[in-house]
Amino acid sequence: MNKELIYHPLFIFLLIVLSFMLLVCLIRAVKGPRVADRLMAVNMMGTMVMVMISVLALLLQEGYLVDICLIYAMISFLSVVVISKVYIGIYEEQHHSQETAEGGNTDERS
Amino acid sequence: MSAAEWIRLIIGCLFILIGMVIFFTELFGVFHFKYVLNRMHAAAMGDTLGISACLIGLMIFSGLNFTTMKMFLIIVFLWFASPVSSHVLSRLEAATNDNLSAHCEIYEDVEILERELAASVENNNAEEKEAPVS
Numbered sequence: 001m002n003k004e005l006i007y008h009p010l011f012i013f014l015l016i017v018l019s020f021m022l023l024v025c026l027i028r029a030v031k032g033p034r035v036a037d038r039l040m041a042v043n044m045m046g047t048m049v050m051v052m053i054s055v056l057a058l059l060l061q062e063g064y065l066v067d068i069c070l071i072y073a074m075i076s077f078l079s080v081v082v083i084s085k086v087y088i089g090i091y092e093e094q095h096h097s098q099e100t101a102e103g104g105n106t107d108e109r110s
Numbered sequence: 111m112s113a114a115e116w117i118r119l120i121i122g123c124l125f126i127l128i129g130m131v132i133f134f135t136e137l138f139g140v141f142h143f144k145y146v147l148n149r150m151h152a153a154a155m156g157d158t159l160g161i162s163a164c165l166i167g168l169m170i171f172s173g174l175n176f177t178t179m180k181m182f183l184i185i186v187f188l189w190f191a192s193p194v195s196s197h198v199l200s201r202l203e204a205a206t207n208d209n210l211s212a213h214c215e216i217y218e219d220v221e222i223l224e225r226e227l228a229a230s231v232e233n234n235n236a237e238e239k240e241a242p243v244s
Contacts, residue, residue, distance in 0.1 A: 003111060017130060024137050031243050036146045036203040040153050042181065043195060044140070047188075048133065051164045054181060055198055066180040073184055084202040091206045095122070107142040 011059040018052050035087060039080055045077035118170055121183030132160035145213045146203050150196055157192035161185065 023047055029041035050069050055067035111119075126157025132155060162185050171176045204210060217223040 003115070006111075010123070014126065014130075021133055023136060024207075025140075029141055032146075034146050034203065035206065036199050037149065039199055039202070040146065040150055043142070043199075044136065044153050044156060047161050049201045050184065051129070051161055054165060054168050054184075057177065058172055063175070063177045063180075066177050066184070070180060070187065071186055073191065077187075077195055081198050084198045085147050088202055088205045 011055050012056050015052060018048055018055070022048050022052075036109075041084060043076065043080050046072065050076075060106070114175040122167045125163050125170065128190065129160050129162075129164030129167060130158060132156055136160060147200060150200060154196045155193055157196075158189055161188055 020081045025041050025048065029038050031046070032038045032041060050073055051074065053065055054071040057063065057069070111170045136156035139155075140149050143149045143152060161217055165185055169181050172178050172181070208218060209212075
């Protein structure tokens with residue numbers, strides 16, 4: 001029996017299942033009530049896309065696609081860390097400006 | 111196909127099946143839990159164990175070449191990256207949520223938690239000692 005005849009449908013089936021899971025992750029990212037929810041869903045989607053790229057590398061017999069997968073892993077990690085840090089910074093800045101505004105008001109009242 | 115290749119196919123399929131089941135569990139947990147810090151527990155599982163199982167299955171399919179080594183590198187990288195990103199995300203949640211105490215207990219000092227845990231362990235030990243006597 002030919003090897004291609006088994007592996008090709010298997011990989012296609014795997015890609016279809018993974019794409020459905022990706023869609024469910026996207027629903028979580030849209031629904032998520034908090035920012036951390038959305039970032040977590042994006043992280044999960046990154047993991048599944050990594051598996052998809054690896055499957056594609058074996059399906060197309062192109063080894064260099066795994067390099068892209070490695071770079072994708074690094075960029076997805078970096079994006080999560082950077083977006084969290086930026087969001088914490090923005091939130092604290094707004095909080096401090098609100099506090100100082102409130103403090104100024106109370107001072108005026110007193 | 112020879113017998114060895116059939117065995118390779120079956121073992122690889124087994125690993126990929128384990129990975130898919132773990133991904134499915136992850137998705138179920140993400141929709142099942144009610145709060146971000148609980149959901150994160152389910153989501154961190156797929157980042158390390160799910161992708162490890164899937165890539166080990168693909169490595170068995172691929173055989174011994176450079177592609178396999180790169181996949182192993184991805185697994186090792188995610189072992190380091192996933193806990194760090196979970197930690198950063200939970201810090202984001204703890205820093206930006208104003209009524210965090212509505213969802214979980216907050217200990218201002220670690221010593222309070224340690225004292226409570228030690229007290230509960232002592233209580234358990236005392237109950238276990240009393241049980242056989244009575």
